[in-house]
Amino acid sequence: MDKVIVAQNLSLGYSKDEYIIKDVNFSIDSGSFVFITGASGSGKSTLLKSLYGALKPETGSLVVAGVELKGVSKGKLNLLRKHTGIVFQDYKLIKEWTVEKNIMLPLLVGGYDKKVQQDQVEKLLSHVRLKHQALKYPKELSGGEQQRVAMARALSNNPVLILADEPTGNLDDYSSQLIWNLLEGANKDLESTVIVVTHHIPEAMRVEYKHFHIEFGKIHERI
Amino acid sequence: MNAFKNHLSLIVALLGILFSLQTFIIVERAIDAYKQNLANNYSLVVVSKKNITEKTFQEKYNLVSNVKELAPDNVIKKLNSGIDKKNIELLKLALPKFYRLQLSHYPSPNEINSLTKSLLRNKNIMKVETFAKSHDSTYKLLLLFKSVISVFAVSVGIITILLISKELKIWQFKHTERMSIMGLFGAPTWLSSAVLFRLAIVDALIASSLAFILFSYLSSSDWVVSELTNVGISIKIFETLSDFSLMLGVALLVSLLLASFIVISHKEEV
Numbered sequence: 001m002d003k004v005i006v007a008q009n010l011s012l013g014y015s016k017d018e019y020i021i022k023d024v025n026f027s028i029d030s031g032s033f034v035f036i037t038g039a040s041g042s043g044k045s046t047l048l049k050s051l052y053g054a055l056k057p058e059t060g061s062l063v064v065a066g067v068e069l070k071g072v073s074k075g076k077l078n079l080l081r082k083h084t085g086i087v088f089q090d091y092k093l094i095k096e097w098t099v100e101k102n103i104m105l106p107l108l109v110g111g112y113d114k115k116v117q118q119d120q121v122e123k124l125l126s127h128v129r130l131k132h133q134a135l136k137y138p139k140e141l142s143g144g145e146q147q148r149v150a151m152a153r154a155l156s157n158n159p160v161l162i163l164a165d166e167p168t169g170n171l172d173d174y175s176s177q178l179i180w181n182l183l184e185g186a187n188k189d190l191e192s193t194v195i196v197v198t199h200h201i202p203e204a205m206r207v208e209y210k211h212f213h214i215e216f217g218k219i220h221e222r223i
Numbered sequence: 224m225n226a227f228k229n230h231l232s233l234i235v236a237l238l239g240i241l242f243s244l245q246t247f248i249i250v251e252r253a254i255d256a257y258k259q260n261l262a263n264n265y266s267l268v269v270v271s272k273k274n275i276t277e278k279t280f281q282e283k284y285n286l287v288s289n290v291k292e293l294a295p296d297n298v299i300k301k302l303n304s305g306i307d308k309k310n311i312e313l314l315k316l317a318l319p320k321f322y323r324l325q326l327s328h329y330p331s332p333n334e335i336n337s338l339t340k341s342l343l344r345n346k347n348i349m350k351v352e353t354f355a356k357s358h359d360s361t362y363k364l365l366l367l368f369k370s371v372i373s374v375f376a377v378s379v380g381i382i383t384i385l386l387i388s389k390e391l392k393i394w395q396f397k398h399t400e401r402m403s404i405m406g407l408f409g410a411p412t413w414l415s416s417a418v419l420f421r422l423a424i425v426d427a428l429i430a431s432s433l434a435f436i437l438f439s440y441l442s443s444s445d446w447v448v449s450e451l452t453n454v455g456i457s458i459k460i461f462e463t464l465s466d467f468s469l470m471l472g473v474a475l476l477v478s479l480l481l482a483s484f485i486v487i488s489h490k491e492e493v
Contacts, residue, residue: 052407074411081409094401109410153408 002030004161004193005051009060012043012050019058020046022217030160033187033207034195038214044197047214048165051195052086053077065160082110085154085192087164087179091146093138099149100125100134106157124152127182144175151182155190162186164196180205230426232393233481236386237430237474243379244473245438245466250372252458253451254365260455261361262329268293269322269342270350283345286326286338293321319349332359387481394419394485402489416486423478431471438466 005028013019020043049055107117125131128148168176211222277290405415442461
């Protein structure tokens with residue numbers, strides 16, 4: 001099976017003296033569903049940030065979808081991000097844009113046709129049950145609704161890779177279930193590789209998944 | 224309402240800058256007109272033993288723009304009694320020639336001194352009257368005006384910098400988050416900053432249009448025109464094409480510089 005992520009002797013950190021992830025080796029198969037767990041401050045989010053190029057490897061190598069992220073150019077990184085859907089714990093929606101336009105963002109960046117953009121947004125709005133909120137602004141929505149918008153945005157351009165940082169951390173059961181369903185759907189139907197950083201793996205997962213655990217800067221696969 | 228607020232803050236800052244700039248231009252124009260008035264009314268009187276042509280004056284002395292020979296009739300009239308016509312003609316020939324020299328611009332005291340010296344180097348010129356006392360006091364008044372304008376220009380510069388730096392902070396706060404989020408989804412810099420540049424251009428257009436309307440109105444206002452005429456200054460306070468082009472240029476330059484600075488100083492969130 002193709003590898004979508006390959007890390008070799010990878011170290012990550014915010015300063016050169018202190019690494020949070022230390023000299024780790026791991027790989028993730030294309031089309032797989034992966035959970036990354038660990039205690040608070042263990043480096044889960046740091047690792048996720050490195051996967052979308054917000055944090056560059058200090059040592060070693062990190063290849064995501066064929067792109068070496070150590071010393072990657074802005075252009076190559078943008079290209080990788082165009083095929084990556086990211087869901088953040090704090091949603092990161094653009095405040096001055098409507099729900100509809102926020103979902104459209106990856107399609108705008110990808111230069112899709114207006115009609116395609118409109119159709120895709122309408123489809124996703126129904127998936128996340130927010131059709132009636134299309135023209136509202138993020139501040140007019142609840143936390144759960146905002147995360148559903150963020151989820152729809154991450155899925156809008158059928159990404160190869162979906163990265164989610166504690167996507168259900170602050171959500172009610174209804175919104176959490178909806179988010180898990182969408183992530184499972186993307187993995188099953190779109191064959192996207194899904195990597196979720198979380199404290200708790202939901203009990204009723206309907207897809208096969210791998211579980212990586214981070215402890216003391218090292219990453220271990222739990223079977 | 225949100226969009227209106229977004230535009231208003233920069234438009235107000237730009238309007239402030241354009242208003243100050245145009246006011247500065249108007250005052251400069253008024254001073255130039257005043258200087259021209261002074262130059263037109265100021266002249267030197269030169270007394271020469273022999274005839275000197277206007278061409279000679281203009282060739283030798285660059286500052287001289289116009290030469291008029293003064294007729295000695297008034298002086299002779301006073302001596303007229305008891306002198307016969309023949310002697311008066313002889314007297315006329317014996318009298319020195321008087322010339323009034325008009326200058327191309329209102330000169331500084333140094334320029335007058337050097338012109339006087341070079342005139343007196345001519346052996347035929349006996350005397351040069353510069354009316355130095357009245358000239359110097361008028362010139363000092365002009366210098367005072369110029370100093371006031373320089374202070375005004377510096378003040379405008381400081382206010383402009385303050386307005387822009389305040390605007391810069393507001394814009395950085397407003398746009399950095401959006402640019403970062405767009406960057407996370409692979410938007411190139413030109414796309415993530417497009418909104419910023421569009422806003423900058425639209426606001427520059429609105430601000431210069433508002434300034435255009437304001438100064439066009441003032442320019443055609445009877446009250447403003449009569450006030451300027453009352454103080455002896457006849458100037459056009461708003462040259463439609465050139466002044467508007469300058470305003471638009473300045474507004475675009477300021478707002479685009481502001482947008483560029485934000486884009487250059489933008490750092491991706493980690």
